[in-house]
Amino acid sequence: MIYADNAATTKMSDAALNVMIQTAKENWGNPSSLYTHGQRAKEIVEKAREDIAGIIGADRSEITFTSGGSESDNQAILTAAMLGEAKGKKHIISDTFEHHAVLHTLSALEKKGFEVTLLDVHENGIIDPAELEAAIREDTCLVTIMFANNEIGTIQPIKQLGQICRAHGVIFHTDAVQAVGHVHINVNEYNIDMMSASAHKFNGPKGAGFLYAKKGIGLSSLIEGGSQEKGKRAGTENVPAIAAMAAALKENADKTDERSAIVTKMRDRLIEGLLAIPHSVLNGDAKSRLPGNANLCFEGIEGESLLLLLDDKGIAASSGSACTSGSLDPSHVLLAIGRAHDVAHGSLRLTINEETSEKDIEYIIESVTEVVERLRSFSPVWRDLITGKRQFVL
Amino acid sequence: MALYSEKVMDHFRNPRNVGVIEDANGVGEVGNLKCGDIMKMYLKIEDDIISDVKFETFGCGSAIASSSMATELIKGQPVEKARELTNQAVAEALDGLPDYKMHCSVLAEEAIIAALDDYEKKSSVSDLSDK
Numbered sequence: 258m259i260y261a262d263n264a265a266t267t268k269m270s271d272a273a274l275n276v277m278i279q280t281a282k283e284n285w286g287n288p289s290s291l292y293t294h295g296q297r298a299k300e301i302v303e304k305a306r307e308d309i310a311g312i313i314g315a316d317r318s319e320i321t322f323t324s325g326g327s328e329s330d331n332q333a334i335l336t337a338a339m340l341g342e343a344k345g346k347k348h349i350i351s352d353t354f355e356h357h358a359v360l361h362t363l364s365a366l367e368k369k370g371f372e373v374t375l376l377d378v379h380e381n382g383i384i385d386p387a388e389l390e391a392a393i394r395e396d397t398c399l400v401t402i403m404f405a406n407n408e409i410g411t412i413q414p415i416k417q418l419g420q421i422c423r424a425h426g427v428i429f430h431t432d433a434v435q436a437v438g439h440v441h442i443n444v445n446e447y448n449i450d451m452m453s454a455s456a457h458k459f460n461g462p463k464g465a466g467f468l469y470a471k472k473g474i475g476l477s478s479l480i481e482g483g484s485q486e487k488g489k490r491a492g493t494e495n496v497p498a499i500a501a502m503a504a505a506l507k508e509n510a511d512k513t514d515e516r517s518a519i520v521t522k523m524r525d526r527l528i529e530g531l532l533a534i535p536h537s538v539l540n541g542d543a544k545s546r547l548p549g550n551a552n553l554c555f556e557g558i559e560g561e562s563l564l565l566l567l568d569d570k571g572i573a574a575s576s577g578s579a580c581t582s583g584s585l586d587p588s589h590v591l592l593a594i595g596r597a598h599d600v601a602h603g604s605l606r607l608t609i610n611e612e613t614s615e616k617d618i619e620y621i622i623e624s625v626t627e628v629v630e631r632l633r634s635f636s637p638v639w640r641d642l643i644t645g646k647r648q649f650v651l
Numbered sequence: 652m653a654l655y656s657e658k659v660m661d662h663f664r665n666p667r668n669v670g671v672i673e674d675a676n677g678v679g680e681v682g683n684l685k686c687g688d689i690m691k692m693y694l695k696i697e698d699d700i701i702s703d704v705k706f707e708t709f710g711c712g713s714a715i716a717s718s719s720m721a722t723e724l725i726k727g728q729p730v731e732k733a734r735e736l737t738n739q740a741v742a743e744a745l746d747g748l749p750d751y752k753m754h755c756s757v758l759a760e761e762a763i764i765a766a767l768d769d770y771e772k773k774s775s776v777s778d779l780s781d782k
């Protein structure tokens with residue numbers, strides 16, 4: 258199998274897997290217990306906290322362990338909303354192509370009287386800092402903008418966006434689930450107040466993540482109970498997963514530049530090869546995007562059938578078509594960057610990593626080209642396009 | 652567990668009766684690009700029997716397999732019989748479809764009805780012009 262769906266999840270690294278198994282075997286004590294066996298588990302959790310904090314330029318007291326990206330997003334947003342509400346500030350700024358972990362949390366707040374402004378992400382999938390500045394109001398309590406988009410991989414000008422928030426005294430949260438472990442992030446340099454991350458997107462285990470919250474931001478807890486995580490996240494810590502998350506992040510952080518160079522080169526060849534297919538388009542900015550992300554639309558075909566035929570060829574990929582998600586609408590991300598419905602149904606996301614070979618890239622290009630051609634051969638939409646009954650969009 | 656049954660995958664990978672019939676006397680197209688599945692059915696009807704049928708589909712695996720199976724079920728059948736084809740029958744013949752994919756099989760049923768309506772409209776027009 259050629260795995261080209263690393264934005265969905267990644268394979269655990271050997272380092273992370275070994276730490277996870279070893280911790281589960283040897284350090285299975287409860288970190289809240291006072292005897293040595295429990296305290297050793299506690300040490301492991303605290304060491305992981307310190308390591309992770311060091312990698313992102315934070316203090317260990319600013320890291321809270323969670324179950325992953327969704328929980329971190331929820332907690333960050335609800336925290337800022339509660340802090341804002343206490344001061345009578347109930348306006349939040351975000352954008353149209355956030356992950357549903359952010360968008361659905363915002364919808365829930367709207368039902369509770371908050372007002373939400375969603376910034377345009379433009380055709381290139383990048384937010385204009387001036388538009389953020391113009392949207393900030395007296396009563397804005399939070400700006401939440403993702404570091405990198407999970408579908409089209411575009412990277413936002415986080416440093417500038419953060420700077421604008423600082424200047425206006427507004428909390429800035431970023432969902433960096435797709436970016437942590439793949440690009441360098443220093444929370445101070447980037448003016449980030451809160452940041453969500455998820456281990457399974459950077460070769461760590463599923464069900465583990467963290468939330469960075471700058472000193473002075475008192476987190477509201479989503480889960481009440483024991484006093485773990487300074488009372489901000491009750492529940493006995495998932496010690497093996499936390500240790501493995503830190504191991505995975507450490508390894509990725511050490512190799513970021515080296516990996517990024519190799520993967521970017523392959524990604525660019527992949528994009529070039531796929532754009533040779535007639536009536537295709539790249540989704541999102543060609544430069545400001547994650548090293549491994551290629552996302553294209555092909556006119557006249559539908560994404561799920563493309564994925565199934567690629568699966569037959571041993572290629573694991575994903576699509577933003579409606580029929581893959583079980584809803585009637587194609588991906589909100591593709592609609593947000595202005596793709597028409599018909600084109601959005603024919604999308605393909607390939608997210609490669611350093612384990613992908615140059616031979617794999619050529620095989621993917623060849624396979625996608627063949628499959629698109631095959632599907633077009635019996636598509637009534639394609640027939641209408643080539644006979645001039647319908648206008649090409651791409 | 653696989654998303655689709657073996658039967659669905661077989662019809663998806665090797666769709667039966669794909670293509671167009673140039674001298675079709677009943678053509679029906681249903682679906683829309685907003686929801687992402689479009690089917691076009693071509694019928695050749697002689698003496699009230701569907702002597703030939705072909706289809707073209709833009710859509711997911713379930714839509715393509717449903718179109719393929721639907722054409723197999725009506726080929727060689729009298730028009731009356733073809734009108735009775737239901738999406739449940741198509742889905743059953745495919746050894747079932749996931750719940751959220753049933754709407755794709757509904758399109759197959761609708762495409763056939765649309766093609767039969769087209770045939771009847773055309774033949775009633777020619778009946779009139781005969782008189």
Ligand SMILES: Cc1ncc(COP(=O)(O)O)c(C=O)c1O
Nearest residue numbers: 325326327356358407434435455
């Ligand atoms: C941008 C983004 N945010 C949040 C999440 C949710 O993360 P998790 O699966 O860890 O809850 C994902 C994962 O799909 C993501 O890509």
Ligand SMILES: [Zn+2]
Nearest residue numbers: 580711714755
């Ligand atoms: Zn469908």
